[in-house]
Amino acid sequence: MKLNQNIKIISALSFPIIILIIWSIYLSCLSYFGQTVKLPGAGYDPRDLLSGKYILLSINWDKADCSQFTDNSCPKEKFEKIYRYYAPEKEAPQMENYINKYLPEITMEFTYRQGQTPILKEIYFDKMLWKDYQKKEE
Amino acid sequence: MNIKQKLELWQQNKLISLEQQQEILAFEEQNTKPFAVFALLTISALCFGIGLIGTIAANWDRLSDTMKLINYFILSCAIGYGIYFCRKKYAAKLTEALILLYAIDILAGIGLIAQIFNLSSDTLGWLLLWSILITPLVFLSKTPILAFFWVCTLPMSLLDCLEEIEFIKNWMDMIMNYIPSNAALWLITAIYFAISCLFKRESKIFEGLRAWIYFSLPCIFMALYNDWFTETEKNMNWGQWSILGLCLALSVGFYYMPKTKEFRGTSIILGIFALFNLITGLILIYGTTAEEMYLGNNAIYKLTQHIFSVALLLTMLFRTIQLKRLNWAKVALTFVSIDFFVIYVDYSQALLSTGLSMMGCSLVFLGLAYIAARGIQLINEHQGQTK
Numbered sequence: 001m002k003l004n005q006n007i008k009i010i011s012a013l014s015f016p017i018i019i020l021i022i023w024s025i026y027l028s029c030l031s032y033f034g035q036t037v038k039l040p041g042a043g044y045d046p047r048d049l050l051s052g053k054y055i056l057l058s059i060n061w062d063k064a065d066c067s068q069f070t071d072n073s074c075p076k077e078k079f080e081k082i083y084r085y086y087a088p089e090k091e092a093p094q095m096e097n098y099i100n101k102y103l104p105e106i107t108m109e110f111t112y113r114q115g116q117t118p119i120l121k122e123i124y125f126d127k128m129l130w131k132d133y134q135k136k137e138e
Numbered sequence: 139m140n141i142k143q144k145l146e147l148w149q150q151n152k153l154i155s156l157e158q159q160q161e162i163l164a165f166e167e168q169n170t171k172p173f174a175v176f177a178l179l180t181i182s183a184l185c186f187g188i189g190l191i192g193t194i195a196a197n198w199d200r201l202s203d204t205m206k207l208i209n210y211f212i213l214s215c216a217i218g219y220g221i222y223f224c225r226k227k228y229a230a231k232l233t234e235a236l237i238l239l240y241a242i243d244i245l246a247g248i249g250l251i252a253q254i255f256n257l258s259s260d261t262l263g264w265l266l267l268w269s270i271l272i273t274p275l276v277f278l279s280k281t282p283i284l285a286f287f288w289v290c291t292l293p294m295s296l297l298d299c300l301e302e303i304e305f306i307k308n309w310m311d312m313i314m315n316y317i318p319s320n321a322a323l324w325l326i327t328a329i330y331f332a333i334s335c336l337f338k339r340e341s342k343i344f345e346g347l348r349a350w351i352y353f354s355l356p357c358i359f360m361a362l363y364n365d366w367f368t369e370t371e372k373n374m375n376w377g378q379w380s381i382l383g384l385c386l387a388l389s390v391g392f393y394y395m396p397k398t399k400e401f402r403g404t405s406i407i408l409g410i411f412a413l414f415n416l417i418t419g420l421i422l423i424y425g426t427t428a429e430e431m432y433l434g435n436n437a438i439y440k441l442t443q444h445i446f447s448v449a450l451l452l453t454m455l456f457r458t459i460q461l462k463r464l465n466w467a468k469v470a471l472t473f474v475s476i477d478f479f480v481i482y483v484d485y486s487q488a489l490l491s492t493g494l495s496m497m498g499c500s501l502v503f504l505g506l507a508y509i510a511a512r513g514i515q516l517i518n519e520h521q522g523q524t525k
Binding site for chain 2: 009010011012013014015016017019020021023024027031080082083084085086119120121
């Protein structure tokens with residue numbers, strides 16, 4: 001009886017952690033093993049949250065290169081309308097400043113697998129990783 | 139019914155003798171843990187926790203994503219083990235506190251994973267995931283606090299998820315078009331009340347639903363206020379937020395009043411905080427900016443604060459000398475500690491980072507708790523000598 005009780009408690013306590021671990025592993029696998037596609041970004045909306053900044057971007061499908069996808073057609077319905085990119089708190093204001101000042105060409109890098117939700121990995125300013133772009137401007 | 143009333147009732151019904159009644163009362167008086175000390179300790183722990191989180195958050199960006207996740211899962215496992223261990227040792231209150239912490243930690247974990255993998259913003263979707271993940275904890279917990287949040291978030295997020303179905307979406311749109319916000323809240327409260335009748339009175343779900351009804355009432359009045367008086371202003375101002383904060387703190391406080399002394403003390407302190415916030419919020423309406431208010435340049439604010447503290451110090455002093463109203467001394471001490479906290483936050487903001495400031499604040503409260511405990515012990519000893 002007591003053993004059963006212990007198993008119940010341990011199951012109840014480990015359930016959330018196990019689910020979150022599985023979710024993280026699943027997202028990591030999607031991120032590492034998926035096909036990398038680069039799509040042009042449009043619009044941004046920086047927002048302050050508790051820590052750091054989330055920059056909201058949408059995909060500019062008019063300028064997208066659909067040949068990256070297997071059947072040469074852009075699976076627009078698989079992608080979200082708006083994506084959220086997390087920028088560290090210290091770097092975000094500068095990043096925002098560059099976007100406002102230099103109006104760089106924004107490219108969003110995704111990992112994409114057919115039938116799965118694409119994951120936003122990085123963003124590029126003028127074809128450079130945004131961190132490198134920041135260093136260059138400094 | 140408190141122990142004094144119970145003993146009187148037992149004595150009147152001749153279940154115990156008068157001597158026994160007096161002996162039990164004397165024993166209880168000697169062994170009762172003062173709620174002011176518990177409240178101060180709770181706030182001290184709360185400040186330390188916030189401070190620690192703040193400090194880690196400040197250095198968070200330096201960690202790699204994998205390290206962030208590893209840190210998070212180690213922390214979660216530690217809390218989980220803490221719950222298991224405390225439950226085994228029959229430390230009921232600590233177990234409940236850790237279960238709450240664990241639930242908050244799970245929500246933080248969802249946010250962290252979403253941040254690392256740049257997942258698009260879907261707050262209600264995450265709340266649904268959280269509600270599902272904490273379901274076993276709701277049934278593991280012996281208090282209805284988590285059930286209260288669960289009964290709030292699960293239907294709301296589930297409804298949002300179901301809204302993707304065309305039929306439900308049309309139905310929801312129709313309701314939202316014809317029912318004003320306050321009436322919708324009344325309706326939801328009524329539905330919750332009806333559902334709560336399906337559960338046994340002693341069940342946690344019933345308690346959680348009942349707590350939701352308590353909470354929804356001030357919300358309804360807020361919605362009524364918004365609908366009637368501020369038709370153009372959709373965002374709530376400081377004063378309104380303060381009233382809501384006060385209502386929340388008081389509703390939680392009143393709800394738990396007969397149950398735990400620690401919660402009663404904490405909720406009273408939070409209620410007073412909210413009231414203080416409300417007063418400062420009202421002063422704000424008369425043309426003072428937030429910066430002036432919180433940087434302490436406002437003369438009225440400062441003056442009010444000092445008059446407040448001097449009056450309370452005197453109250454504490456006189457009541458402690460009298461020795462007959464020990465509870466007043468405790469309450470006065472609580473007020474003084476709040477005053478200390480306000481002054482401390484006022485000045486430390488300019489000197490330290492938020493995290494370190496809160497950790498320092500935790501030490502201030504720990505010190506006050508020690509002074510309170512020691513003071514009460516001395517009073518008790520003195521009372522014993524005079525008897």
